[in-house]
Amino acid sequence: MGRLEQLRDPSSWRRAFVLVRRFRQEPGTANLRRFDPLVEAVLRERAALHGLGDEALLERARSAATADLADDGDLVGLVAVASEVARRRLGLEPFGVQLSAAVSMLRERVVDMATGEGKTLVGFLVAAGLAATGRRVHVLSANDYLAGRDAHAGAPLFAAFGLSCAAVVDGMDHAARHAAYRSDVVYATVHQVGFDLLRDRQRPAAAQRLVPELDAAVIDEIDAVLLDDAMVPLVLAGDAEPRPEGASLAGAVAAMTAGVEYEVDGERRNVSLLEAGIRALEEHFGVDDLYAEDHVGLLTAAHVALHAQALVHRDVHYIVADGQVRLINDARGRVADRQRWPDGLHAAIERKEGIAVTAQAEVLDQMLVETVARGYRVVTGMSGTALEASERLAEDLHLRTGTIPTNRPGIRVDERDRLYLTAERRDAAAAGRVQAAHGAGQPVLIGTASVADSERFAELLAARGVATVVLNAKNDAAEAAIIARAGEHGAVTVSTQMAGRGVDIRLAPRAAAAGGLLVLGLGRYDSARLDHQLRGRAGRQGDPGRSVFYTSLDDDVVTEHLIIGLDPRSVDPDGRINDKRFRQVYEHAQRVAEGKLLQLHRTTRRYHTATDQHRRLLLTTREALLADPAALEDYLTRIWPAGSDEPRRWTRPARRSLAVEVALYHLDRAWARHLNLLAELREGIHLRVLGRQDPLEEFNLIATDDFRTLAHEAAAATRDTLAAASEDATTLADLGLRRPSSTWTYMVADNPFGSEADRFFEFIGRALRGDRPPAISYT
Numbered sequence: 001m002g003r004l005e006q007l008r009d010p011s012s013w014r015r016a017f018v019l020v021r022r023f024r025q026e027p028g029t030a031n032l033r034r035f036d037p038l039v040e041a042v043l044r045e046r047a048a049l050h051g052l053g054d055e056a057l058l059e060r061a062r063s064a065a066t067a068d069l070a071d072d073g074d075l076v077g078l079v080a081v082a083s084e085v086a087r088r089r090l091g092l093e094p095f096g097v098q099l100s101a102a103v104s105m106l107r108e109r110v111v112d113m114a115t116g117e118g119k120t121l122v123g124f125l126v127a128a129g130l131a132a133t134g135r136r137v138h139v140l141s142a143n144d145y146l147a148g149r150d151a152h153a154g155a156p157l158f159a160a161f162g163l164s165c166a167a168v169v170d171g172m173d174h175a176a177r178h179a180a181y182r183s184d185v186v187y188a189t190v191h192q193v194g195f196d197l198l199r200d201r202q203r204p205a206a207a208q209r210l211v212p213e214l215d216a217a218v219i220d221e222i223d224a225v226l227l228d229d230a231m232v233p234l235v236l237a238g239d240a241e242p243r244p245e246g247a248s249l250a251g252a253v254a255a256m257t258a259g260v261e262y263e264v265d266g267e268r269r270n271v272s273l274l275e276a277g278i279r280a281l282e283e284h285f286g287v288d289d290l291y292a293e294d295h296v297g298l299l300t301a302a303h304v305a306l307h308a309q310a311l312v313h314r315d316v317h318y319i320v321a322d323g324q325v326r327l328i329n330d331a332r333g334r335v336a337d338r339q340r341w342p343d344g345l346h347a348a349i350e351r352k353e354g355i356a357v358t359a360q361a362e363v364l365d366q367m368l369v370e371t372v373a374r375g376y377r378v379v380t381g382m383s384g385t386a387l388e389a390s391e392r393l394a395e396d397l398h399l400r401t402g403t404i405p406t407n408r409p410g411i412r413v414d415e416r417d418r419l420y421l422t423a424e425r426r427d428a429a430a431a432g433r434v435q436a437a438h439g440a441g442q443p444v445l446i447g448t449a450s451v452a453d454s455e456r457f458a459e460l461l462a463a464r465g466v467a468t469v470v471l472n473a474k475n476d477a478a479e480a481a482i483i484a485r486a487g488e489h490g491a492v493t494v495s496t497q498m499a500g501r502g503v504d505i506r507l508a509p510r511a512a513a514a515g516g517l518l519v520l521g522l523g524r525y526d527s528a529r530l531d532h533q534l535r536g537r538a539g540r541q542g543d544p545g546r547s548v549f550y551t552s553l554d555d556d557v558v559t560e561h562l563i564i565g566l567d568p569r570s571v572d573p574d575g576r577i578n579d580k581r582f583r584q585v586y587e588h589a590q591r592v593a594e595g596k597l598l599q600l601h602r603t604t605r606r607y608h609t610a611t612d613q614h615r616r617l618l619l620t621t622r623e624a625l626l627a628d629p630a631a632l633e634d635y636l637t638r639i640w641p642a643g644s645d646e647p648r649r650w651t652r653p654a655r656r657s658l659a660v661e662v663a664l665y666h667l668d669r670a671w672a673r674h675l676n677l678l679a680e681l682r683e684g685i686h687l688r689v690l691g692r693q694d695p696l697e698e699f700n701l702i703a704t705d706d707f708r709t710l711a712h713e714a715a716a717a718t719r720d721t722l723a724a725a726s727e728d729a730t731t732l733a734d735l736g737l738r739r740p741s742s743t744w745t746y747m748v749a750d751n752p753f754g755s756e757a758d759r760f761f762e763f764i765g766r767a768l769r770g771d772r773p774p775a776i777s778y779t
């Protein structure tokens, strides 16, 4: 590669970016070279271990329990032994770069390590190091499949240290989970752990809990967990009655036309009712003024139904499979298991599709993915795109990230984007490129933005006689197998976004001879980090490979974030734009998108901060009641008038456990009521914009007020229940109380059109701009 070409190569830009950050000591980055002397010591020590007999090596492994990771010598000895065990038991001798990653992670740095460099093995070394020195380790994987695969592969190494290892995945019952969580090293997704924690909080006795106290987490694909999924609320719910007005609204809204009864804003993120629409609804429901205080509920529901109709699209935001609405995870382009939108919206979409409305949920408890991660005392992690996430990892979790060089120099060629006027021209050019590569036997992996795009493009290729394998939200069960074969000679795989993350693509020798894997992105994603993740599929372990993005001015990243008010100066006959300014416009659009995502992330966090604190207070009370007889007496003393002997009566051993159960029952009920109020508030809060209040401030005021009420409410209910209890009552059922019978878990997906606060800011923004969309102009 010539010097000039090197400068244009995005991967060398990335290297430059690293150097600049290091030089400027940017927040969030760490220089891992400081650990080089330790790594060299590990290399020396493990060479000395080669000649050691098996028994002697095991002896060394088992004696690791007394090691102290903060001590350089102990750390070196431990990693050297783990490395030698990996060579003997797994047949893999860690490369120097893997040792460097392991040492850095054991010193609690996050490492950026390219795809295919062997992060799984690094995870084994780190988990073994932490667990051998007495920590309880969770390795958080990107999905169930990887958790199972890695736990299985790592087991022989852990066993050498006398450590047990297990995976927690869907389909395991209580007993199996209970056993798995008692292993020294547990592989699971953050969702499994989060949901089990939520269920644990509902249990009246500590002994029944699944998850022991959280201790150390090693997070694989850490940016996916802590950035893409961080603000996803994990919800535990019980069944509730559906809302009655929905069905009738769906009909009324379905009859409306865009531009007549309602309008959609330029960025396709917001709908508003027009005069004719307001009148139609008023007539339909026989109300005078839809905007009157009395009808806030109806107005909110109408907006939700309109959103469902106009902004949430089948095969983009969701698919319908087996008579169910199944969400597509935005950041991954695949079916998001167990995800729902907020209640009203989810039901509105089900009605739009004419399928049975699933049970409405009464939220019993909820917690953000990020809160799960924050629950660990020690957190470290790895990813091929951690560096792009470093600033946020530092801001949100006080983690520092450093880069590990590749084992062999990367020879992947990252081509400059090819920008076209329209999506049609873009696809035609891209299809031509795929056809040519395929003809030469080069395997091609195509990344698309949506399920619909993947299918359209596959058809386009089929019309040219190129057979493809399509990997999208509709067939993700076969994901790992499909991705694993994407490097075969002449294979053409069309995949949505992050599908197959974590699964290795091995290059067949003939495919390598044909130039290695060609990764072709159809349109850039909303963040450069995801683009980079896709590129990373090519050129692993020093393999040949190439990446290129075919883009157009029709791409969502442009149309949703910018209005371009000028024409390109130079366009090829095939629609390719040669105007340099336009490449900058495209990149600008992506930065705008990234900025919005960050803003959204921050706002969501602010909505949840108070609730998180309240939840911690609640849990502290719960824990104290469960564990400490004095705390129960104290609690009861505060709810009965001074001098009453009731508290004493209820803290006698025979009655105490029932009193605890009753107190917890009422706390949990009050908390559920509180959360459901918050959910309703969030749905309706943007309407308060009309009253010109700051929605976030208003939300926090109401939430804090209501949380105080909740404490009193729970205490009063506990007193009433206990006062009315007969002498022979021993269970909740004897008192006529019942915990929710069926509980289920789901994740609340972001509204595809943004949070309430987001809409608020856009509303204000538009007002300030005089309703003009942003324009780019050059002078």
Ligand code: ADP
Residues within 6 Å of the ligand: 092, 093, 094, 095, 098, 113, 114, 115, 116, 117, 118, 119, 120, 121, 502, 503, 504
């Ligand atoms: P990553 O998670 O970084 O993308 P993986 O952990 O999936 O990478 O590993 C990619 C491939 O490299 C796997 O096939 C793995 O067996 C192989 N591998 C990893 N480390 C080594 C090693 N030290 N020696 C030989 N092969 C290795």
Ligand code: MG
Residues within 6 Å of the ligand: 119, 120, 220, 502, 503
């Ligand atoms: Mg991996």
